[in-house]
Amino acid sequence: MGKILMKGNEAIGEAAIRAGCTNYFAYPITPQSEVAEYLARRLPEVGGVFLQGESEVAVSYMIFGASACGERVFTTSSSPGISLMSEGISYIAAAQCPAVFVNIMRGGPGLGGILPSQGDYFQATKGGGHGDYRLLVLAPASVQEAAEMVMQAFSLAEKYRNPVMILGDGLIGQMMEPVAFPEHLATPPVNKDDWATNGMANRGSQRPNLVKTLYLDPEQLNAHNLTLRAKYQRMRQEEVRFEPYNTEVDYQVLIVSFGTMSRVCRTAIDNLKAQGREVAMIRPQTLFPYPEAAVREAAAKASCRVVLSVEMNMGQMVEDVERSVRGQRPVEWFGKCGGEVPTPEEVMEAVRGLLAR
Amino acid sequence: MDIFRHDILAIVGNYGSGKTEVAVNLAAVRRQAGVAVRLVDLDLVNPYFRTREARHQLTRLGIEVVLPPEEFLNADLPVLSPMVAGAMRREGGLTLLDVGGDGVGARVLGALAAAWHDRPPCLVQVINPFRPETESVAGCRRVQARIEEAARLPVAGWIANAHFMDQTTLEDLREGVALVNALVEATRRPLVLVTVPERLRAAVPADLFNCPALPIRRQLVPPWLSAETL
Numbered sequence: 001m002g003k004i005l006m007k008g009n010e011a012i013g014e015a016a017i018r019a020g021c022t023n024y025f026a027y028p029i030t031p032q033s034e035v036a037e038y039l040a041r042r043l044p045e046v047g048g049v050f051l052q053g054e055s056e057v058a059v060s061y062m063i064f065g066a067s068a069c070g071e072r073v074f075t076t077s078s079s080p081g082i083s084l085m086s087e088g089i090s091y092i093a094a095a096q097c098p099a100v101f102v103n104i105m106r107g108g109p110g111l112g113g114i115l116p117s118q119g120d121y122f123q124a125t126k127g128g129g130h131g132d133y134r135l136l137v138l139a140p141a142s143v144q145e146a147a148e149m150v151m152q153a154f155s156l157a158e159k160y161r162n163p164v165m166i167l168g169d170g171l172i173g174q175m176m177e178p179v180a181f182p183e184h185l186a187t188p189p190v191n192k193d194d195w196a197t198n199g200m201a202n203r204g205s206q207r208p209n210l211v212k213t214l215y216l217d218p219e220q221l222n223a224h225n226l227t228l229r230a231k232y233q234r235m236r237q238e239e240v241r242f243e244p245y246n247t248e249v250d251y252q253v254l255i256v257s258f259g260t261m262s263r264v265c266r267t268a269i270d271n272l273k274a275q276g277r278e279v280a281m282i283r284p285q286t287l288f289p290y291p292e293a294a295v296r297e298a299a300a301k302a303s304c305r306v307v308l309s310v311e312m313n314m315g316q317m318v319e320d321v322e323r324s325v326r327g328q329r330p331v332e333w334f335g336k337c338g339g340e341v342p343t344p345e346e347v348m349e350a351v352r353g354l355l356a357r
Numbered sequence: 358m359d360i361f362r363h364d365i366l367a368i369v370g371n372y373g374s375g376k377t378e379v380a381v382n383l384a385a386v387r388r389q390a391g392v393a394v395r396l397v398d399l400d401l402v403n404p405y406f407r408t409r410e411a412r413h414q415l416t417r418l419g420i421e422v423v424l425p426p427e428e429f430l431n432a433d434l435p436v437l438s439p440m441v442a443g444a445m446r447r448e449g450g451l452t453l454l455d456v457g458g459d460g461v462g463a464r465v466l467g468a469l470a471a472a473w474h475d476r477p478p479c480l481v482q483v484i485n486p487f488r489p490e491t492e493s494v495a496g497c498r499r500v501q502a503r504i505e506e507a508a509r510l511p512v513a514g515w516i517a518n519a520h521f522m523d524q525t526t527l528e529d530l531r532e533g534v535a536l537v538n539a540l541v542e543a544t545r546r547p548l549v550l551v552t553v554p555e556r557l558r559a560a561v562p563a564d565l566f567n568c569p570a571l572p573i574r575r576q577l578v579p580p581w582l583s584a585e586t587l
Contacts, residue, residue, distance in 0.1 A: 003487070003521070004487055004488070004489065004492075005373070005485060005487040005488050005520070005521055005522070006373075006488075006489065007372070007373055010373075010489060014489075030404070030433040031405060034372070037372075038489070041490075113431060114404060114431065114432070114433050115405075115431060170405065171405075171579060171580075174403075174405035174406060175405075175406070175579050176373050176522065177522060178487075178521045178522065178524055260579070260580075260581075263579070263581045264580055264581045266581065267581040267582075339431065341580040342580075343580060344580075344581060
């Protein structure tokens with residue numbers, strides 16, 4: 001397969017297969033049901049399995065089970081479905097099992113709506129489930145990037161033995177763009193014999209592996225959490241990713257925006273440049289770990305007067321931007337979260353409003 | 358084959374083949390040729406990227422757009438307005454049905470049999486060879502079989518809609534026509550239209566195909582791009 005025209009949802013399904021994952025458990029929900037639709041047709045062609053669970057809670061534990069057995073496994077859902085899965089995600093993180101979760105976000109809270117949103121930023125980056133765990137969170141801004149991030153997610157999940165989340169919005173799932181699947185991103189699964197319950201006979205072992213999340217001894221539970229913490233620290237050092245835009249000029253406003261929202265901001269930045277106003281952008285590609293240093297350094301540029309976080313939510317990322325900027329510049333927010341994506345004109349208006357102050 | 362001698366044209370095809378973009382542009386072209394056009398959004402499957410996004414431009418052109426009631430526009434509910442049957446019963450001019458994807462989307466046509474009565478819609482299937490499953494003649498025919506079974510109507514002809522959104526080249530068009538020609542050979546059903554992005558129109562050689570071209574001015578664009586003027 002060379003270049004092909006795909007919906008984000010289809011590309012996510014195909015990317016998982018290309019990455020060597022042929023176990024997919026899911027429960028349908030708009031706007032990501034095309035992943036299941038696509039994989040229901042495609043997985044049998046490659047000897048894979050798609051099982052629809054009876055609920056998202058069930059799906060999260062099917063993922064846990066398959067992962068504990070050493071299999072590559074993933075699921076896709078949308079906001080309310082991810083809420084239901086959050087219990088299982090906490091268990092999977094606690095048990096240090098690799099798995100990939102894709103959230104194609106829709107408007108919330110509650111049932112909300114079915115149009116694009118970025119309202120699950122807190123849920124993805126600050127918890128969602130209980131306890132001290134983190135997800136490695138990747139935020140694609142195009143169908144191509146969604147495919148590549150899904151392919152990379154499996155090896156990242158195995159590298160850290162931790163769930164990885166792809167945080168896309170409804171638009172990423174539904175829009176069509178040309179996409180190619182880079183073969184070099186498909187990595188062979190790592191050896192999991194030292195922890196997975198993958199059969200003693202298979203690994204020629206006398207010792208059974210145990211995958212568990214219960215630590216009744218307080219010292220052991222503390223030690224376990226310190227192990228997890230060290231892992232998250234290592235992610236902060238090794239996995240930060242971001243894309244700068246128009247940062248080489250003397251800009252007055254720095255936009256921070258992720259996902260499809262950042263593409264609207266790009267158009268706004270181009271249009272403002274044509275009108276003689278310079279605005280730059282840092283687009284976080286990882287939301288955890290957050291590109292703190294990049295945002296801080298870009299905000300510190302002498303010409304920069306203000307930082308604007310543009311999101312399809314009510315400002316959930318602002319505190320991460322503020323934490324990064326450390327008070328050097330004022331941090332403002334612009335966004336919407338009903339499902340209508342802010343237009344380039346609206347973003348331009350927000351920027352002009354800041355500059356007029 | 359002159360598809361325009363039919364009163365009711367149903368644009369069918371697999372998911373993402375470009376049915377809505379074809380239907381919207383075809384409606385505009387026919388209206389500009391002086392025909393009374395009714396465009397019916399019959400996609401009951403997916404609420405994203407649909408006819409409704411172009412409704413203001415279409416209405417300005419004098420095209421009657423039949424949509425689900427306003428309050429259900431953003432619901433993933435299969436809302437079938439009674440106005441659909443009404444539009445199909447009307448005589449004169451052209452009723453264009455923008456049908457949902459694959460067999461699942463085409464099933465509604467069978468359910469509307471009472472409305473079209475003795476004037477069945479003419480089904481034309483949109484083919485983009487760069488979409489999954491319709492990269493081959495066999496794949497296109499599998500989709501065709503599912504649509505025909507669900508709609509209980511035959512596919513009368515093909516629309517070649519080879520594109521990569523705004524990255525389409527002349528070579529892509531050539532590839533699309535070649536695949537659909539092979540499909541014509543295999544099915545004995547004609548190629549009725551070839552879509553051409555407006556910006557490539559002048560560059561298309563006259564001998565590339567021998568049916569009408571449908572210039573495409575993109576309407577269903579993501580929020581960071583502007584729709585072209587119909």
